[in-house]
Amino acid sequence: MSALSGRTILVIIGGGIAAYKALELIRELKKRGAAVNAILTRAGAQFVTPLSVSALAGSPVHSELFDLTHEAEMGHIEFSRAADLLVVVPATADLMAKMAAGIADDLATTTLLATDKPVMIAPAMNVRMWLHAATQANLATLKARGIAVIGPDEGDMACGEFGPGRLAEPQVIADAVEAALQPTGQPLKGKKVVITAGPTHEPIDPVRYIANRSSGRQGYALAEAARDLGARTILVSGPVSLAVPPGIEVLPVETAEEMLEATQAELPCDIAVFAAAVADWRPADRHEHKLKKDGKATPPEIKFSANPDILRTVGHLKEGRPPLVVGFAAETDKVIDNARTKLAAKGADVIVANDVSASTGIMGGNHNRVQLVTAGGVEDWPELDKREVAMRLMRHFAQMLAEKGSS
Ligand code: CTP
Numbered sequence: 425m426s427a428l429s430g431r432t433i434l435v436i437i438g439g440g441i442a443a444y445k446a447l448e449l450i451r452e453l454k455k456r457g458a459a460v461n462a463i464l465t466r467a468g469a470q471f472v473t474p475l476s477v478s479a480l481a482g483s484p485v486h487s488e489l490f491d492l493t494h495e496a497e498m499g500h501i502e503f504s505r506a507a508d509l510l511v512v513v514p515a516t517a518d519l520m521a522k523m524a525a526g527i528a529d530d531l532a533t534t535t536l537l538a539t540d541k542p543v544m545i546a547p548a549m550n551v552r553m554w555l556h557a558a559t560q561a562n563l564a565t566l567k568a569r570g571i572a573v574i575g576p577d578e579g580d581m582a583c584g585e586f587g588p589g590r591l592a593e594p595q596v597i598a599d600a601v602e603a604a605l606q607p608t609g610q611p612l613k614g615k616k617v618v619i620t621a622g623p624t625h626e627p628i629d630p631v632r633y634i635a636n637r638s639s640g641r642q643g644y645a646l647a648e649a650a651r652d653l654g655a656r657t658i659l660v661s662g663p664v665s666l667a668v669p670p671g672i673e674v675l676p677v678e679t680a681e682e683m684l685e686a687t688q689a690e691l692p693c694d695i696a697v698f699a700a701a702v703a704d705w706r707p708a709d710r711h712e713h714k715l716k717k718d719g720k721a722t723p724p725e726i727k728f729s730a731n732p733d734i735l736r737t738v739g740h741l742k743e744g745r746p747p748l749v750v751g752f753a754a755e756t757d758k759v760i761d762n763a764r765t766k767l768a769a770k771g772a773d774v775i776v777a778n779d780v781s782a783s784t785g786i787m788g789g790n791h792n793r794v795q796l797v798t799a800g801g802v803e804d805w806p807e808l809d810k811r812e813v814a815m816r817l818m819r820h821f822a823q824m825l826a827e828k829g830s831s
Contacts, residue, residue, distance in 0.1 A: 427605045428598075429457030430649070430808075430815025434507035434541075436532045437477065439467020441582045442514040442548040442591035447472060449513055449594040450480045456602060457815075459808055461503060463487065465532045467516070483806075486531055503531075504539035506806075511601055512536070514548035514591045517559050523571075524562035542604055544572040546597050551587035574600045610654025611822035616693040617650040618746070619643055620700035620734060622662030624680045628726060629711040633678075638701035640664035642752075642792065645814035646697055647672050653818055658693070660686045662700055680706065680731035687734055695821050696746040698735040698772075701754075706731050739771025748825050749773050753797075754780040763797040774798045774824065776817065796820070 433453050437446040446468075450460050460481040464474055469487060478485040486503070504510070512519060512532075519532070523545075528534040536543065545566065553559055554576060567573060575592030621643020625633040640661060647659040648669050657672045660683055668674050675690075677683045680702045687696070705728035715724055735751045751772040753763045756779065763777035775797045780786050786793065793807040794817075805816070 426456040427602050428453060430812045430819065431457075431508040431605055432459045432461060432506050433601060434461045434463065434503055434510045434535070435481070436463045436465070436510060436512045436519075436536070437468040437472065438465055438512060438514050438516040438519045438532070439470055440514040440516050440548050440591075441471065443468050443471035445591050445594050446513040447476060447480055449511075449597050450477070452594050452598040453601065454480070454482065456598060457809070457812060458601075459483070459806070459812060461486075461506060463503065463532045463535060465519070465530060467518075488531060501538055503535045504541055507539070507541050508605060509601060510536065510539055510541055510543045511597065512543070512545040513597060515545035516547075517549045517553045517556070517562075520545065520547060520559060520562045520566060524565040542570075542572070544574060544597075544600060544604065546574045546592050547576045547589075548591035549576075549589050550583050551581060551585050551589040554589040555587070572600065572604065610652075611819070611826065612650060612694075613654035615655045615695065615822075615825070616658070616690075617647075617655040617695045617697065617818075618658045618660065618687060618690045618693045619647045619650065619697040620660045620662075620683055620687060620702070621647070622664040623701050624662045624683060624703045624731075625678045626680065626703045626706035626731070627678075627710050628707045629713065629715045631714050634703060634705075634707065635663075636701050636703065638662070638664075640666055640700075642810055642814065643697075643699035644669060645811045646699055646818060648811075649815040649818035650695075650697075652815070653822055655695075658690050660690070660700070662702075679703075680734065684732045684734045684737060687738065691738070691741075691746065692744050693746050695748045695750065695825060696738055697750040697821070698738075699752055700734070702734060703731055705729065733770065735772060736770045745771075747828050748821055750821060751775050753777045756781045760795065760797060760802055763795070767797055767799070774821075 462477045462481045462485045464485050464487050474485045522533045528537040576588050577590040578588045579590050622640030623636045623638040625635050627633045644666050647657050650657045651671045659674045675686045677686050708727040708729040739749045749772045753766050753775050755762045759777050759779050763775040767775045777795045792810050792813045794805050796803040
């Protein structure tokens, strides 16, 4: 998995003829799994339109420092907080000068001054401007402050001259961003993570069963993320049509009772994540032979019994309870209230809640928007690809586990 998966990059687009290449960079970063926020400077907007930037980034583009509607949603501080890395493309002579001097006179420069995240610049300008002593002095200042500089390349320039000043290729910039975010270690190395996923099938007779529409995708993505973060990963999976991911021990089960048994057999573990859509009830009688029509067209009556609640069982274990127990709550109303109730009732440390009302398009879709509910409060996450959600969640759980260990 790419180091960009589950990461957020803030792309700041300066005003230069190379600004169109920032669009290619955004496309490349998204392709590698990153979420992208964008700031388009006023000069940048002379070269690319806000509409093309936001269409490619998949999020609204921002330009103004005192834009009240956006300031309410995302001001310069939020921009910096949400990002894992900031990249300025193209970094014009003017932007570099302002950064070096600490000038903050628009949203881009204010965000750059306010951030404590890694910053990269990809300069592009006329060769004489690049070679000018002022620009070279600014460059030295920025480098000395730890700002990474990609390019510029040498070659024919739009202004008809030849020399250094061309923007580095978007692929190269994306490579540099990815390399900068390469994890410096695997936070779940040496840890064991058990994840339940998919639906359960509850048999009526040898050929019929009760099921639900869970695809298992979120649970499988979580397992891959746990593996990529170094964990020994056990996936207790109901029947799904997903390929067995390499490097993960998959334990296939059918019913809720089998899922409980397989999960308990894998304890102790460090993190247990309950992403399965377990059937709450099962047919009380499992007929050994196929139910036949009785000739009078009377449909059979199916009686149900309650299934074990796997999360609740593990969450309340007196002995051998995993240090971090994670549950999911798919709700259509009172999302947070219901999630809080579940957190307490099931003995979980965190509930990942999402609103699955039909209007959200989350059920069966590729995107998810989650809220993390713990005893300490609620965290709102932006809408992201399900794989990105999975990577972010696993990183977050790794962090929670580490904090528990040190407290
Ligand atoms: N869960 C479980 N075993 C069950 C039922 C649920 O482990 N028999 C877990 C799920 O994997 C999920 C959480 O509990 O982590 C969801 O709780 P549940 O009460 O089933 O949620 P909903 O289906 O959203 O519940 P409700 O019917 O209360 O809306």
